[in-house]
Amino acid sequence: MKQENTKSTVAMVICDTYDEETVYEAMGQGVDLLGGIQRFVDPAEKILVKPNFLSPAAPESATTTHPAVMRGMFRLLQDAGCQNVLYGDSPGHGSCRSVAKGLGLETEELYGAVMADMSQEVRVDFPEGMTANEFYFAKEVTEADAIINLCKMKTHSLERVTGAVKNVYGLICGHRKAAGHVKYPNATVFARALADIHRCVKPRLHVMDGIVAMEGNGPGSGTPTPMNVLLFSDDPVALDTVFCYLVDLDPEMVPTNTQGQAMGIGTYQKEKIRVIMPGQQEISLEEVARRYGNPDFDVDRAGVKKSWLSRYSDMMTAITRRPVIDKEKCIKCGICVSHCPVPGKAIDFKKGKDQPPVYDYKKCIRCYCCQEMCPQSAIRSRKRKETKK
Numbered sequence: 487m488k489q490e491n492t493k494s495t496v497a498m499v500i501c502d503t504y505d506e507e508t509v510y511e512a513m514g515q516g517v518d519l520l521g522g523i524q525r526f527v528d529p530a531e532k533i534l535v536k537p538n539f540l541s542p543a544a545p546e547s548a549t550t551t552h553p554a555v556m557r558g559m560f561r562l563l564q565d566a567g568c569q570n571v572l573y574g575d576s577p578g579h580g581s582c583r584s585v586a587k588g589l590g591l592e593t594e595e596l597y598g599a600v601m602a603d604m605s606q607e608v609r610v611d612f613p614e615g616m617t618a619n620e621f622y623f624a625k626e627v628t629e630a631d632a633i634i635n636l637c638k639m640k641t642h643s644l645e646r647v648t649g650a651v652k653n654v655y656g657l658i659c660g661h662r663k664a665a666g667h668v669k670y671p672n673a674t675v676f677a678r679a680l681a682d683i684h685r686c687v688k689p690r691l692h693v694m695d696g697i698v699a700m701e702g703n704g705p706g707s708g709t710p711t712p713m714n715v716l717l718f719s720d721d722p723v724a725l726d727t728v729f730c731y732l733v734d735l736d737p738e739m740v741p742t743n744t745q746g747q748a749m750g751i752g753t754y755q756k757e758k759i760r761v762i763m764p765g766q767q768e769i770s771l772e773e774v775a776r777r778y779g780n781p782d783f784d785v786d787r788a789g790v791k792k793s794w795l796s797r798y799s800d801m802m803t804a805i806t807r808r809p810v811i812d813k814e815k816c817i818k819c820g821i822c823v824s825h826c827p828v829p830g831k832a833i834d835f836k837k838g839k840d841q842p843p844v845y846d847y848k849k850c851i852r853c854y855c856c857q858e859m860c861p862q863s864a865i866r867s868r869k870r871k872e873t874k875k
């Protein structure tokens with residue numbers, strides 16, 4: 487939310503439980519700090535709530551936006567009189583239905599929200615795109631009047647973190663995502679394509695579930711860790727910047743921040759961000775980090791900060807980090823192979839299907855789709871010197 491045309495506001499509410507009533511109250515507080523849900527949606531509108539449904543996983547794994555956070559948003563929308571509310575994501579592995587089912591959302595009371603299918607694609611031309619000028623969105627995206635982005639606080643091999651900016655990639659139909667990684671093959675270019683999605687669909691409100699975050703080998707195989715916060719903003723870059731402060735990561739090292747700011751969807755400059763909490767006027771980002779942060783949060787902080795080299799840190803990361811399979815954990819399911827977007831595959835069963843797949847690092851574009859999709863957490867990205875050639 488721009489204040490005096492200069493600052494973006496991020497509301498932060500402390501919440502240390504997924505108890506539904508507590509989360510609902512906390513979400514009401516957060517949205518009210520930004521002016522109330524009516525600031526973002528009109529009851530007559532068709533609203534799509536977009537959680538992070540990376541893949542079918544239990545809520546405790548912190549892989550997805552927690553169902554309590556989704557229900558909290560559905561209740562706020564119902565309280566505001568919204569009667570046309572859909573929710574959904576187009577996961578890279580599995581379907582929206584299978585992820586929702588795993589989270590217990592298919593049969594429970596959802597306060598009037600209806601699950602979207604998200605499997606039919608509609609091509610949308612976007613001539614204003616700076617990097618991406620066409621998208622294959624799920625049909626429901628093109629039919630929605632308003633999108634509310636319910637992202638999850640997680641680490642990410644390509645972009646270091648996944649938050650409000652990255653979460654919109656799920657608006658692209660699942661089977662198109664791998665091709666997007668080929669078309670936008672490094673962290674910077676991919677971040678620019680994400681910013682173009684924001685510029686195209688303009689989500690009205692971003693909410694981050696950081697009650698239990700994922701650190702380490704995210705976004706699908708990391709370790710759940712309590713961060714006890716919910717974040718709210720209409721600026722996705724500012725929101726992700728608060729996430730960075732909470733985990734002691736220089737916001738400038740996150741391509742979705744730098745490219746998002748360069749392309750006008752928000753700001754990561756601390757003098758342009760205002761953080762507010764219930765009962766307090768304002769809290770500085772340094773205080774956010776000092777009082778509520780976790781400097782031991784396991785996130786990739788490698789690279790040279792605040793120098794010309796930092797602009798190339800994502801490129802350096804791509805060169806120096808490579809995905810590696812833990813042979814003990816691998817069950818030879820082939821999901822990594824099928825999700826590799828490189829023509830001719832950069833990972834394949836070269837030694838037969840009774841052996842783990844093998845990488846061809848000369849072909850690999852370091853998109854980390856294989857790591858993201860592995861159901862056994864058998865793939866990690868490692869520095870080159872830590873791996874055998």
Ligand code: SF4
Binds near residue numbers: 820859864865
């Ligand atoms: S997805 Fe994971 S478990 Fe399946 S073959 Fe690949 S590395 Fe092994």
Ligand code: SF4
Binds near residue numbers: 850853
């Ligand atoms: S091997 Fe993995 S990281 Fe490399 S291009 Fe294929 S999916 Fe991406």
